[in-house]
Amino acid sequence: MVSRRSNSKVSWVLLCVTAVVTLFMLTPMVLSVTAGLVNQYSQGVSSGLTTKWLEQVWASYGSTVGWSLALALACVVGNLFLGIPCAYALARSRANWARIFEDLLTLPVAIPGLATGLALILSYGQFRDFRQSFYFILVGHMIFTLPFMVRSLSAALQRREFVALEEAASTLGANFVQRLVGILLPAILPTIFAASLMVLTLSIGEFNLTWMLHTPLTRTLPVGLADSYASMRIEVGSAYTLVFFMLVLPLLWALQAVGTLLSRRYEN
Amino acid sequence: QTAICYNCPVEWADWGTQIAAIKAKTGVTVPPDNKNSGQALAQMIAEKASPVADVTYLGVTFGIQAKKDGVVTAYEPANFKDVPAGLKDADGNWVTIHSGTLGFMVNVDALKGKPVPKSWADLLKPEYKGLIGYLDPASAFVGYVGAVAINQAQGGTLDNFGPAIAYFKALQKNEPIVPKQTSYARVLSGEIAILLDYDFNAYRAKYKDHAKVEFVIPAEGTLVVPYVMSLVKNGPNAANGKKVLDFVLSDEGQAIWANAYLRPVRQIALPKEVEARFLPATEYARGKTIDYGKMAEVQKSFSDRYLKEVQ
Amino acid sequence: MKTDPLAIQVEACAKTYPDGTQGLLATTLRVEAGEIMALLGPSGCGKTSLLRIIAGLETPDHGGRILFGDQDVTQRPVQARKVGMVFQHYALFPQMTVIENIGYGLKINRCPDHERTVRVGELVELVRLNGLENKRPAELSGGQRQRVALARAIAVSPRVLLLDEPLTALDAKLKESVRDELAELLRRLRITTIHVTHDQHEAMAIADRLAVMRAGQIVQVGIAEDLYRSPEHAFVAEFLGRINTLSRSVEDASRDLLLLGGAQLTCPSTYGTKVLLRPEDIRLSQPAQSIPCGIVLQRQFLGDRVHLRVTIENQNALLIDAPRDCKTIAGERIGLVIDPLTFIPCKDEK
Amino acid sequence: MKTDPLAIQVEACAKTYPDGTQGLLATTLRVEAGEIMALLGPSGCGKTSLLRIIAGLETPDHGGRILFGDQDVTQRPVQARKVGMVFQHYALFPQMTVIENIGYGLKINRCPDHERTVRVGELVELVRLNGLENKRPAELSGGQRQRVALARAIAVSPRVLLLDEPLTALDAKLKESVRDELAELLRRLRITTIHVTHDQHEAMAIADRLAVMRAGQIVQVGIAEDLYRSPEHAFVAEFLGRINTLSRSVEDASRDLLLLGGAQLTCPSTYGTKVLLRPEDIRLSQPAQSIPCGIVLQRQFLGDRVHLRVTIENQNALLIDAPRDCKTIAGERIGLVIDPLTFIPCKDEK
């Protein structure tokens, strides 16, 4: 690294920006957490601390947490099943359609979730049991997240070192399945893990699509949050946010740590 | 045993108690749903091929529209006959279950000593800058009711929304907050100091949540509006839906509305202490009814105009 | 598990890449059974393309054929060719340990467990990786990785061994010792081997014969001595070592003369107007009338020898490879002794 | 724009990295004004650490001092030291053309436009990049990039030139020619230069003096010939070229004897029990009674010479560097002629 004194002026600017941004990012989180724990937000901490809001949220929205997590996990699993073959085909195909398809893959990112949701309802809404189950939302989440999965996996698979790994395996007599399952997937495990984490994160936070797709019986965490923000006491919304923090973040952090460990271990 | 009701939010009109009572008395679970009337109707249209909802609760004009769009079906719940004509569809496509009077729901604390506004005109005063909120007239039924009320109060008619538009334009100077969803909680928190809302919400805040909230019926007059329910056409659990409708029109269901400061549609006696908490009848005299069919008809053209000219 | 070595026959194989690049022009090459053949040439000349066609990782353009022994394998996929390959960056499986890497091919080919253990043990021994059996590639040094890659490739008793610049990733000092090791090991294995490199010393140290390539074509094939002493093209002469290019007029050429540093040397007219001379074929002596003389411009002591650059009349500066005890210093005037037999004709095919 | 060359004095500089690694032990080194000094050693021995301390890119541990001439620059940041640097992968600015890269330092130092144009023109000339002025680094070959990097470093007339493995990124063939070019150019520039490398030939070809490093320390400093012929440590001898290590019993040593291939050679007892011998100091002859004899195990023709590995009685296999016309083949029995004066004592300081 370059010695710090050589660039002290720039370092100063960076430090200041970092401080301001940190303040900006952190303040709302702190406000929200405290708001969820006090009796009366407008009076602040002086109104006393309480867990009653947390309890209320847990009672009326507790199920959304479980569903959201289950949905996100299912989304990851589904994405792996669909995404890996897709990414492989994309990465190894030299044809033009593959490049065009890769471009098209960005479309679901560009089209607003609302519209995708509407299209889904209009296309598949008539299958009643499907429509009223979480699978319907799952399909929506998969449409939204699959491009992220496919793109990052196919980028990894296109890397020269992994092409070489596959070739090495095939010179040793490995067939397609053996190469994919035995060599490539373990080799890109850090990427798979990172992409899965990304999909998990996106799915847990997805609101736009879900807002269209959910029914009163299939609510996810963000939908519940929107509900409570819109029409409940500020303390309740905050408590809900707190629940989100407490249940989802440790999970994400733990997974992130695993991911870091993985990529360290694989580093060459 | 569930019945899905669109637009039955627990924080509104005490649907929380009502839902619990329905569960207790009929065994039907009604999951809470936080759409507004417009959202509910749109969703039903989108899902027309295979509806998700069994019943829906709507502002009256949306009920009329829902019938036109063919997303609801005829059903005459028990006690249907007790509902005055004009407050129900002749075929039973919708039926009023309660009504409310629009006014100002005021969080007195949040005014920080400023006087409680008494009239539509007061709201335009600069001292209320940033304190006012109303639901989106182009989306929520409450919002539209507010617009019609203002229009009538300012001398307009259902054929001429000019006065309302002019009023909203003037109101923009006070930087109102315009949410799309029920914002009861934001009044309680003081985020919104003055919200155009119904009497029942204000009374609930005042008497149940013990907030320092007042209800004001504006001096220039206001509107009384019915809220209706309908059975959704081809709903998945029609039988359960019917039970829900039957219950809300039953004595017990109506009493729950009354206890929640709503005017039940059937003539049942209000409990004394509840009666006492309403504003005096003289105040309520300023609350007018209107041709709700017509009101439904012109809603779209008003929304368009509002979106174009005010936003 | 030993298989008899097999000859490789490449017939009229060309490679045109999808983007239109002519990676390889129609090429024919025979590698005898058990022979080690080096493909030598500058970057981009098509060495890897040829190797990959032989491996079955690329298909040749229409008309090309690959034969292993007398079996046409052109249509066979890489898995069915039984070739062992070592890649430039080894392509070791990062998630597997040393013995898992080495045993991978055996496992894939359903070799029984105990047999595999034995064979892998032998290979670990062979490439001297004892003690590192359970390390992962990331924990190994370059030379160790190289040996794992080699062991992995030969574990399945391939009929043909293909090495693509197997030493490039090593640093200068290590390269030399691994090179000698590899040469020795390959000779013991006696598998038909093709070894791609752009380092002439590596090629000469390891291979039995060399095929020198340029711009998608094989320019000359032969044993190192022949290529070095009797190159058919200036390019080959240049690529295999340092060289001096001397020029003369058409007239001098016709009189079998070459002017150098004030002296007249004999050089057959058939050699043409450009003549090549290796730096180590020039000996130093005291300056004298009858011999070419020049002034030392630069002296580089390289340990085992001394490089001199000498300015000289009639010709461009001359490179001389002197023995290490040469005391000549820059600025000194020296005489050169050149045996006319060491002149190399310059058949420049350009 | 020329500045007089400056001596560099490194005094007791050590480097401990934040993670506790002792990258460099306390080191003292003097580089004379205008001298080219090579830092030579295996990977990880601290060459780069030392170079970066001199450049001002790292601060030495407390107590270390760096002097340029008689000016203490220890506390000066890199920008104020006026050093020119060439990095292993050149670190050219990818978005700038050749002349923008070369002129960058001048621009930063507010050199007037026309003056800059003139100077950059001269440098382009000097490093022979004419015609490539407006190319970007991505469009250049390795050797060309290397020259741009050098031109950029010397454009600002640095008082000191620091090169960190400037040739590593080049391929074998190119490396040799760029090496000679660089040697010649540096000699013309006469800037005090420190040149880091792990390639002994590169160091010997380019530098006036060499500092051989091992494990964070300088082991020996001197001119190439001295280090090669009279290394103070086996490590230096080994690092500068291939070497044979001969061993003898204490008894033989005391009798000034060395047993080799059935013959008794004289070797002073003061040399100890381990004695070094360079491969090129062994000459071949017909096997005979009185001289050491052995059997050729491996023969490697390398163009300008032949490497032989010979199994021999009393000692480990011996490496021999024979002239290129040596016809000996593997399996042959040969005699060895060794001048006892070429034995090198092995002062192993381990």
Added chain:
Amino acid sequence: MPAARLIALPAEKGWQTYFAVLTDSHYWWSLVNTLLLSATVTVVTLVLGAAVGIFLARTPFVGNRILLGILTLPLSFPGVIIGFFMILLGGRQGLIAQVSDDLGLGRVTLAYGLPGLFLAYLYFSLPRAISTYHAAAQAMDPALEEAACSLGAQGWPIVRDVWIAELAPTTLACAAVIFATAMGAFGTAFTLASKVEVLPISIYNAFTNYADFATAAALSLSLGLVTWFVLFLGRKLDASVMETR
């Protein structure tokens, strides 16, 4: 299949529906708002995110990793949470209002206007930029910067000639993602119920207010096309940047 449905939908109401964005000034302005807002947010996010990312990548201090973890945490927040955050921060009862009130400046409320929307978008964009730049800055070749230093560069020239140049591909890729996310952001705008209408809200309004699916679909297509086109430009630009390397 759903995509085809989406494309076919507007036709039910006549082909001119496809051009609703062009023909209806209301929607046109909504698109312009969305574009301007997204573009501004993208630029500001890149600058701030780069500064923070680079700082964290280069400055070792205790808690560095934890701070990075906290700063990138909102990546998992639903847009609604972020809208709510802005209300907590800049709403009438928000922190800013309280502070400004205490200072006697009146209750400064910025949550519901353009500033609120801007800050909210910034809030959900920054974590992505920070983590991307952090990774890129760690992977930056220190030799380039050292080369510039050894040539006498210091301060701004290093930022310009080394950092910006070297981070250009990262910047392009990151800009594309942030821009696309901002263009499609709905939850945040929905929660804030801002006076500034952005296209996702227009789409939502068209949907809920009159169940006008055709217009909603047409608007979605327009939004999708515009976003996709910008992404496409970004990729082309990226390819040309990569070529110089």
